[in-house]
Amino acid sequence: MATISVEGKDIEVDEEGYLVNLGDWFPGVATVMAEIDEVEMGDDHWDIINFLREYYEEYQIAPAVRVLTKAVAKKLGKAKGNSKYLYELFPYGPGKQACKFAGLPKPTGCV
Amino acid sequence: MKKLHFLEVEGNTKGFFTFLGLFGLISLIGILSAYYMEHNGHWVTGMNNQIIWGTPHVFAIFLIVAASGALNIASISSVFSKTAYKPLSRLSGIMAISLLSGGLVVLLLDLGRPDRLIVAMTQFNLVSIFTWNILLYTGFMGIVGVYLWTMMDRPYNKLTKKAGMAAFIWRLILTTGTGSIFGFLVAREAYDSALLAPMFIIMSFSFGLAFFLLFLMGSYKYTQRELGDYIVSRLKNLLGVFVAAVLYFVLVYHLTNLYSADHRDITVFILTGGGIYTFLFWVVQIALGSLVPLFLLYGPTGKNRAMIALAAALIILGGMAQLYVIIIGGQAFPMSLFPGMEVSSSFYDGVIASYAPSLPEILLGLGGVGVTLLLMTVAIAALKFMPASLADEVADPHSK
Amino acid sequence: MSAFYALLLTVAFLVLIIGLSKKIIQYSRVPAPLKIPVTPAPLTKGGVAVRLAKEAILFAALFRSNKWTWLFGWMFHMSLFIVLLNHLRFFITDVPVLLVLLQNVGEYAAFTMFIGLTGLLVRRIFVARVKYISAPSDYLWLILLMVITLTGIVMRFISHTDIIAIKEFSLGLMSFNWQDLPTDFPLMVHLFLVAILMILLPFSKLLHIPGLFFAPTRNQVDNPREARHISSWAAELDAEKNKVQPK
Amino acid sequence: YQTANARSQSEKATSKVRWGMLVDTTKDVDWNKCVDACNNEHGLGNEHKSRDDQKTQYIRVVDVKNKGTGYSISLPVMCQHCEKPPCVDVCPTGASMKRPDGIVLVDRHRCIGCRYCMMACPYKARSFVHEVLSDQKENTPRGKGCVESCNMCVNRIDNGQEPACVEASDGAIIFGDLNNPESPISKILAKHGGKQIRADLKLNPGVHYQGI
Amino acid sequence: MADFETPEFREYPTIPLIKQDVMAGKGPFVSRAEFDTDLGYPGELPEDWKEKTLEKMGDLLGRYRSLQVFMDSCIKCGACTDKCHYFIGTNDPKNMPVARQDLMRKVYRRYFTFAGKFFPKLVGAVDLTEDVLDEWYNYYHQCSECRRCSVFCPMGIDTAEVTMAAREILAHVGKAQKYSNQIIQKVYKIGNNLGLPGKALKGILEDLEEEMEDECGVPVKFNMDEVGCEALLMTPSADFFAEPHIDGLIGYGKVLHELGITWTVSSKASEAANFGLFIGSYDNIQKISMRIREAAIELKVKRIIFGECGHAWRVAYSFLNTLAGPFDFLDQSYPIPQHILEVTYGALQEGKLRMNKAENDHLTMTFHDSCNVARASRMGDRPGGQFDIPRAVIEASCNNYVDMDADTIKDATFCCGGGGGLLTDDLMELRIKGALPRMEALKQVTEESGVTNIAAICAICKSQFTKTLPYYGFEMDAIMSVHQLVSEAIVMTGSMQEKELDGVDEEEAESESED
Numbered sequence A: 001m002a003t004i005s006v007e008g009k010d011i012e013v014d015e016e017g018y019l020v021n022l023g024d025w026f027p028g029v030a031t032v033m034a035e036i037d038e039v040e041m042g043d044d045h046w047d048i049i050n051f052l053r054e055y056y057e058e059y060q061i062a063p064a065v066r067v068l069t070k071a072v073a074k075k076l077g078k079a080k081g082n083s084k085y086l087y088e089l090f091p092y093g094p095g096k097q098a099c100k101f102a103g104l105p106k107p108t109g110c111v
Numbered sequence B: 001m002k003k004l005h006f007l008e009v010e011g012n013t014k015g016f017f018t019f020l021g022l023f024g025l026i027s028l029i030g031i032l033s034a035y036y037m038e039h040n041g042h043w044v045t046g047m048n049n050q051i052i053w054g055t056p057h058v059f060a061i062f063l064i065v066a067a068s069g070a071l072n073i074a075s076i077s078s079v080f081s082k083t084a085y086k087p088l089s090r091l092s093g094i095m096a097i098s099l100l101s102g103g104l105v106v107l108l109l110d111l112g113r114p115d116r117l118i119v120a121m122t123q124f125n126l127v128s129i130f131t132w133n134i135l136l137y138t139g140f141m142g143i144v145g146v147y148l149w150t151m152m153d154r155p156y157n158k159l160t161k162k163a164g165m166a167a168f169i170w171r172l173i174l175t176t177g178t179g180s181i182f183g184f185l186v187a188r189e190a191y192d193s194a195l196l197a198p199m200f201i202i203m204s205f206s207f208g209l210a211f212f213l214l215f216l217m218g219s220y221k222y223t224q225r226e227l228g229d230y231i232v233s234r235l236k237n238l239l240g241v242f243v244a245a246v247l248y249f250v251l252v253y254h255l256t257n258l259y260s261a262d263h264r265d266i267t268v269f270i271l272t273g274g275g276i277y278t279f280l281f282w283v284v285q286i287a288l289g290s291l292v293p294l295f296l297l298y299g300p301t302g303k304n305r306a307m308i309a310l311a312a313a314l315i316i317l318g319g320m321a322q323l324y325v326i327i328i329g330g331q332a333f334p335m336s337l338f339p340g341m342e343v344s345s346s347f348y349d350g351v352i353a354s355y356a357p358s359l360p361e362i363l364l365g366l367g368g369v370g371v372t373l374l375l376m377t378v379a380i381a382a383l384k385f386m387p388a389s390l391a392d393e394v395a396d397p398h399s400k
Numbered sequence C: 001m002s003a004f005y006a007l008l009l010t011v012a013f014l015v016l017i018i019g020l021s022k023k024i025i026q027y028s029r030v031p032a033p034l035k036i037p038v039t040p041a042p043l044t045k046g047g048v049a050v051r052l053a054k055e056a057i058l059f060a061a062l063f064r065s066n067k068w069t070w071l072f073g074w075m076f077h078m079s080l081f082i083v084l085l086n087h088l089r090f091f092i093t094d095v096p097v098l099l100v101l102l103q104n105v106g107e108y109a110a111f112t113m114f115i116g117l118t119g120l121l122v123r124r125i126f127v128a129r130v131k132y133i134s135a136p137s138d139y140l141w142l143i144l145l146m147v148i149t150l151t152g153i154v155m156r157f158i159s160h161t162d163i164i165a166i167k168e169f170s171l172g173l174m175s176f177n178w179q180d181l182p183t184d185f186p187l188m189v190h191l192f193l194v195a196i197l198m199i200l201l202p203f204s205k206l207l208h209i210p211g212l213f214f215a216p217t218r219n220q221v222d223n224p225r226e227a228r229h230i231s232s233w234a235a236e237l238d239a240e241k242n243k244v245q246p247k
Numbered sequence D: 001y002q003t004a005n006a007r008s009q010s011e012k013a014t015s016k017v018r019w020g021m022l023v024d025t026t027k028d029v030d031w032n033k034c035v036d037a038c039n040n041e042h043g044l045g046n047e048h049k050s051r052d053d054q055k056t057q058y059i060r061v062v063d064v065k066n067k068g069t070g071y072s073i074s075l076p077v078m079c080q081h082c083e084k085p086p087c088v089d090v091c092p093t094g095a096s097m098k099r100p101d102g103i104v105l106v107d108r109h110r111c112i113g114c115r116y117c118m119m120a121c122p123y124k125a126r127s128f129v130h131e132v133l134s135d136q137k138e139n140t141p142r143g144k145g146c147v148e149s150c151n152m153c154v155n156r157i158d159n160g161q162e163p164a165c166v167e168a169s170d171g172a173i174i175f176g177d178l179n180n181p182e183s184p185i186s187k188i189l190a191k192h193g194g195k196q197i198r199a200d201l202k203l204n205p206g207v208h209y210q211g212i
Numbered sequence E: 001m002a003d004f005e006t007p008e009f010r011e012y013p014t015i016p017l018i019k020q021d022v023m024a025g026k027g028p029f030v031s032r033a034e035f036d037t038d039l040g041y042p043g044e045l046p047e048d049w050k051e052k053t054l055e056k057m058g059d060l061l062g063r064y065r066s067l068q069v070f071m072d073s074c075i076k077c078g079a080c081t082d083k084c085h086y087f088i089g090t091n092d093p094k095n096m097p098v099a100r101q102d103l104m105r106k107v108y109r110r111y112f113t114f115a116g117k118f119f120p121k122l123v124g125a126v127d128l129t130e131d132v133l134d135e136w137y138n139y140y141h142q143c144s145e146c147r148r149c150s151v152f153c154p155m156g157i158d159t160a161e162v163t164m165a166a167r168e169i170l171a172h173v174g175k176a177q178k179y180s181n182q183i184i185q186k187v188y189k190i191g192n193n194l195g196l197p198g199k200a201l202k203g204i205l206e207d208l209e210e211e212m213e214d215e216c217g218v219p220v221k222f223n224m225d226e227v228g229c230e231a232l233l234m235t236p237s238a239d240f241f242a243e244p245h246i247d248g249l250i251g252y253g254k255v256l257h258e259l260g261i262t263w264t265v266s267s268k269a270s271e272a273a274n275f276g277l278f279i280g281s282y283d284n285i286q287k288i289s290m291r292i293r294e295a296a297i298e299l300k301v302k303r304i305i306f307g308e309c310g311h312a313w314r315v316a317y318s319f320l321n322t323l324a325g326p327f328d329f330l331d332q333s334y335p336i337p338q339h340i341l342e343v344t345y346g347a348l349q350e351g352k353l354r355m356n357k358a359e360n361d362h363l364t365m366t367f368h369d370s371c372n373v374a375r376a377s378r379m380g381d382r383p384g385g386q387f388d389i390p391r392a393v394i395e396a397s398c399n400n401y402v403d404m405d406a407d408t409i410k411d412a413t414f415c416c417g418g419g420g421g422l423l424t425d426d427l428m429e430l431r432i433k434g435a436l437p438r439m440e441a442l443k444q445v446t447e448e449s450g451v452t453n454i455a456a457i458c459a460i461c462k463s464q465f466t467k468t469l470p471y472y473g474f475e476m477d478a479i480m481s482v483h484q485l486v487s488e489a490i491v492m493t494g495s496m497q498e499k500e501l502d503g504v505d506e507e508e509a510e511s512e513s514e515d
């Protein structure tokens, strides 16, 4: 199994770069993963990642895109409450890339 | 101008099977008539040793001549680069093949020994214009086949112009050849004219286009596809020109014959002799088959689809009459063994031969038309011959 | 020589019949547990018969798929069919009138068959995609049929053999009353290859003949909602699972 | 299909000869006797279903009258065995053929019944068989669907006999080799001359007439 | 982002030349034991893999007539060679359907036929080696089981059946695909493909109810686990989760509400999709299907309605009755199961729905026939209903509709490129390339007829399109659900939209739209 090294720790990730043990996450993990994916993390990104982690805590699943956009709209205003905005932040998709940075398991299915 | 799309006709419908059944039945009746004549011998027909080629030949020659004319549309498009005709060129090609097949079937089944078809195909007398025609017909099918292929297979589109040119030249030769079948009959005054070959060419334009227009209007109507005014009006204008041209040739043909001593008698016979041929000439060919259609096409009714269809049908009728007069009228007039003398014998020398078409002959002729329509019906359902729409925004190069 | 051929042809015939029957029995025994007709599919058995007939007689799917392959393939198969019908006259004494009529036209089927086969072979050699999927046997089948056809053509149109003797021979074969066979070279080749063909047919891709009719994608009726479709081993599996029933 | 060719390549059928006839219309004979002889020779007249205008006639009697003068004659007309026969030119299969010895006839194994030769013949010499025939003469196996005409009685000529109509004409028709200046027919033609029907067509028929 | 090149649009569709080994590789991620064992597979390559492989193959040959007949009857005519979207997109000759079948047929001949046993070279038979197995794994995961090839095969050979058999055999020797198996395992554990727990699902549905109330002023219910509703709605879990799927779900809700059909989803069977189909496992297809039966019994419904999903509808339409029937406890006057489009279409026919097409006037639509609906199932009561019904519903919802090229729709439709268990990121190259023919057809109608959007009736299609459209220069949100259009156009009784349209009580409508 592959690993990434974050702040001197080796952290296990699977073939697709997701954490194997969800408990391994701390903010540095997101930063390193973002570097690998060539995404520059800003405050906007962190807002999303924090929201994801909160939601997961409660529901044991990443939020649906609609739920996420609504939450973003509430927080950052209607202009940003759409999936286009999220794709700008996370080019490979909020559902997948953001979840990865946030240390959530990958939502797989017909999505 | 919207992009052009070709589409097969839906084959799994009641309407389609009705037409298939209808045309199949007509063809079958034609073939059964041929079998009846074959089984008994030609004594059951109106033909005899004076009128050697009867009604089936009228039909056969009509279809063959029309076949070459039907290809005209495609030629105009790819040889003369008139884009307006491009949407029609595939249909034009397949119609040429179908008409020719229908004509050849009739010709073949009217032979005394159709079972010896293989003899005709394997033993050639290269001096005979008839042999040449057999080669021309088969060659025509082949060339038009290739032509269609280059039109329908995208990567080969670049060859269309060349194939179209070959087909164009071939069909001019073919019609000249058909015309020459008569032209070579030195013995028969009616046919011995240099004008006959060019006249056949212009006749082919007219008959082929009339048949084409009729089929186009019918098929678009029954398949509920859109046929815009642009195409119809261009075709009908062209048709009018051809009809007028045929009329002109007929005029010149008879005038020159009247002035030549050799041909005066036969011309007078046809024009004034009374009887069926005179009637067919003046009433059916000239009045119904030329003047009335010209009026319908260019007169106040010129925009009415039903009237255009009627005009096309009349042109076909007039064409049949014209060929009947040429072929049968020409044979009925006695050949002169002794010019200037009065001749008689037990072999009907010197008398106008009598001929009345029998039912099986007519049915065989119609059977050929049936075969043509049957082939067309199958073809448009099997392959992409017909544009999905010929609405003006697709067909009219002026529409944006 | 005659004895050899008589034996060969008898054995070949037996192999053909037994081999083909075994395959057909196998096909009909293996269950089709699920409904997998390619839709739109007919809703009735009659509709299925029409669908299969269209495939078997017109090669409808092939026509949709590739016009050239269809042209050559269909030409070959229809000609083969006519040739085989014509061959009936070697095996039956009372040839029906229709068959006699057919034979006038039918004799040229050999040529269209040859043209068809040539087209198929040319395509196999020159079309890269088809070449890629061809095994040596695929070429050999075509060549085998071409040689059979050619020897047949030679016998019929060029160097005639003694048909009467042959008819006696083949009628004799059928009644186990072996007759002499003329020893013409084309005939020898022809018959030998025919025997090979009959022997190999049940073990080869020529199993497409029964296969076409057994393809569940084509021979199933499209009625899964209306009629419950249960096959043998699926039924067993069903029984094992004690299914929840409404109370 | 070699039958007729085989004949033509037989000894007699060479281009050294050209068979021809000379008809003297001034002689007072009953030309119908010739017609009967021909019919008899070739088994004509066995059509039972055909109308009169459909029946075969190899040879017929033609009455010609000059409207101006009232002068009239009768003469027998059959295939004129043209040197440049249009019927042969137009025949698609080569069934219509001219033997080297000038005789024009139809190969019945080849004829497909297209009737183009009939259209082409200026003398209306040909007939089409309109029905199934039976009881044909062995030498003239005529059959439905084929075209036929006077074949100058090839069967008789090849056996060294004269054509049937010549025999029946009481000397009014002379048969012989036009190529041989010593033959009686050539001598008479040289001396008294003869005319061909529709000589203007330049087909150079092998049948010549006197008194027309 | 991608380490491959998106294929270029061709001037017009031609048959591509073959390019060997373009797609050679290891295939998608192999599953792990943790996902496999629940499904009844070993999870790793056993010692006696060869025997096991052949044994399983023999077993399947004796179980599936399709496989047995298809192995024998291919005539190598080549008719199918240019029909697969993966071949057109990748040009790898092993993606020609017949070549794909041949991977297995070569082994079949070697071990199961007389000719292959004695003359392997002659008939192209090969020994079974680990390389062969790897090749199977790679190329049998480059087939979306779309059946396009079988439409054109003169023998009716369906490569999808061979693919399924191959995947089943591979799974039995521990070479299952991670994506599919992980998902099936989630279905068993949590109830749906996505792993949406009941709580999350409930939250989403409640959210939607609120949204409806806000938007239309009508209390559209999105029930979960309500006993005694008329209908059980089975829909892909993507409909709860992803865009544009969820807009379709809203559409179902509106239609069912308007027709007065009470309905519920089940948290236990909250997934219509049946990935058992992709791995070719009868047992798993059945096990997954059985949940539907159980849910229907528990919730005491009268009918089962399926949402927009191609593969789900295939299993439901063609297999459900066989696998989980008989459904004699449901109301027999409705088709069992029924498709939501059949419901909507029926209601439209009867004039029960009021549609304001003008709502969609900014769109020019075309329709992607999802292949599992087009070639493996039916809607309505006559063959071809699966083509006409969605189109009729679309045309009832909007004014501008254009079909794509006739060779690429209806039963000749091109797969979106993501079906058959290939909708996973590790196969992105394949998915993008395989979408080429569909994208070309779409391109043509956008250029010629000004098409702006494309509708589909399958969750996989919709997800796949959102990924592929940008690669080919279209907008990601050009893909829509059919019921999304319905949702926009429908005028529900008592809704704000109705009032607006009819001009009744203008003030009230105004005041509401303002806040």
Ligand code: SRM
Pocket (backbone or CB within 6 Å): D001, D002, D003, D004, D006, D007, D106, D107, D108, D109, D139, D140, D141, D142, D143, D144, D146, D155
């Ligand atoms: C079919 C056949 C008779 C049979 O039942 O076998 C036949 C059939 C006819 N012959 Fe013959 N002849 C047939 C062999 C012959 C032979 C023998 C031979 O070829 O080996 C001869 C004799 C040749 C010879 O004597 O050298 C023969 C000499 C004729 C003749 C005489 C020709 C001549 O120049 O004298 C005619 C009459 C004619 O051609 O005008 C004739 C005419 C005919 C007619 C037109 C008679 C008729 O219709 O009543 C038949 C044409 C039918 C057709 O379909 O071809 N048939 N005919 C024979 C076909 C052989 C073949 O296909 O080649």
Ligand code: SRM
Pocket (backbone or CB within 6 Å): B081, B082, B083, B084, B085, B234, B397, B398
């Ligand atoms: C305005 C004008 C000419 C003028 O300047 O007076 C015109 C302009 C034009 C114009 C200029 C324009 O519309 O501004 C165009 C260029 C349109 C374009 O979008 O490319 C044009 C392409 C054609 C074309 C397409 C040529 C091509 O290669 O694409 C065709 C089709 C063809 O040649 O087969 C065509 C065939 C006619 N064109 Fe045309 N055409 C006119 C008539 C005609 C026809 C309909 C005359 C008629 O009554 O039959 C056709 C004469 C055909 C002929 O003589 O053979 C004529 C009036 C058109 C109208 O509808 O109001 N015109 N006409």
Ligand code: HEM
Pocket (backbone or CB within 6 Å): C055, C056, C057, C059, C062, C069, C072, C073, C074, C077, C120, C124, C138, C141, C142, C206, C208, C209, C212, E075, E076, E077, E154, E155
């Ligand atoms: C019901 C009867 C049959 C049907 C429906 C049928 C159908 C087909 C079809 C659709 C093809 C593929 C198209 C092509 O490439 O030509 C084919 C190929 C072939 N068939 Fe048949 N066939 C039948 C009987 C036979 C028989 C009796 C034979 C041989 C004796 C035969 C020999 C072949 C061969 C050799 C090919 C391969 C052609 C190639 O190499 O491309 N078929 N058949």
Ligand code: HEM
Pocket (backbone or CB within 6 Å): C009, C087, C090, C151, C152, C153, C154, C155, C156, C157, C159, C160, C161, C162, C163, C164, C165, C166, C167, C169, C170, C173, C187, C190, C191, C194
């Ligand atoms: C046991 C059976 C067979 C016997 C005795 C037999 C005999 C003959 C004979 C005698 C000929 C020569 C015919 C002639 O001179 O015209 C012949 C020709 C031919 N045979 Fe057979 N044959 C047999 C089976 C077959 C079979 C099974 C086929 C094809 C599948 C076949 C195809 C041909 C062909 C094509 C010709 C040439 C045609 C011809 O000459 O007319 N034969 N056969």
Ligand code: SF4
Pocket (backbone or CB within 6 Å): D078, D079, D080, D081, D082, D085, D086, D087, D088, D104, D120, D121, D122, D123, D124, D125, D126, D149
């Ligand atoms: S007379 Fe007539 S049939 Fe006789 S050779 Fe001359 S053209 Fe031929």
Ligand code: SF4
Pocket (backbone or CB within 6 Å): D090, D091, D092, D093, D094, D095, D096, D106, D110, D111, D112, D113, D114, D115, D116, D117, D118, D146, D147
């Ligand atoms: S009818 Fe016979 S002889 Fe006369 S032209 Fe035709 S084929 Fe030749």
Ligand code: SF4
Pocket (backbone or CB within 6 Å): D037, D038, D039, D041, D042, D058, D059, D078, D149, D150, D151, D152, D153, D163, D164, D165, D166
């Ligand atoms: S030559 Fe013979 S065939 Fe000719 S007309 Fe005289 S008798 Fe008759």
Ligand code: SF4
Pocket (backbone or CB within 6 Å): E073, E074, E075, E076, E077, E078, E079, E080, E081, E097, E098, E152, E153, E154, E155, E156, E157
């Ligand atoms: S179309 Fe069918 S029979 Fe032909 S090669 Fe493909 S799979 Fe084989």
Ligand code: SF4
Pocket (backbone or CB within 6 Å): E083, E084, E085, E086, E095, E096, E097, E100, E142, E143, E144, E145, E146, E147, E148, E149, E150, E158, E159, E160, E163
């Ligand atoms: S089923 Fe579809 S993906 Fe698979 S080989 Fe056939 S066409 Fe290609």
Ligand code: SF4
Pocket (backbone or CB within 6 Å): E143, E144, E145, E146, E147, E148, E310, E370, E371, E372, E373, E414, E415, E416, E417, E418, E419, E420
């Ligand atoms: S996506 Fe469509 S084409 Fe592809 S496998 Fe699924 S159903 Fe078949």
Ligand code: SF4
Pocket (backbone or CB within 6 Å): A109, A110, E193, E235, E236, E237, E238, E272, E273, E274, E308, E309, E310, E311, E312, E313, E458, E459, E460, E461
């Ligand atoms: S792939 Fe389609 S059918 Fe399958 S679960 Fe997803 S949405 Fe449903």
Ligand code: SF4
Pocket (backbone or CB within 6 Å): E144, E146, E310, E311, E369, E370, E371, E372, E373, E414, E415, E416, E417, E418, E419, E420, E457, E458, E459, E460, E461, E462, E464
């Ligand atoms: S979503 Fe794709 S895979 Fe699924 S049915 Fe539609 S086209 Fe096929």
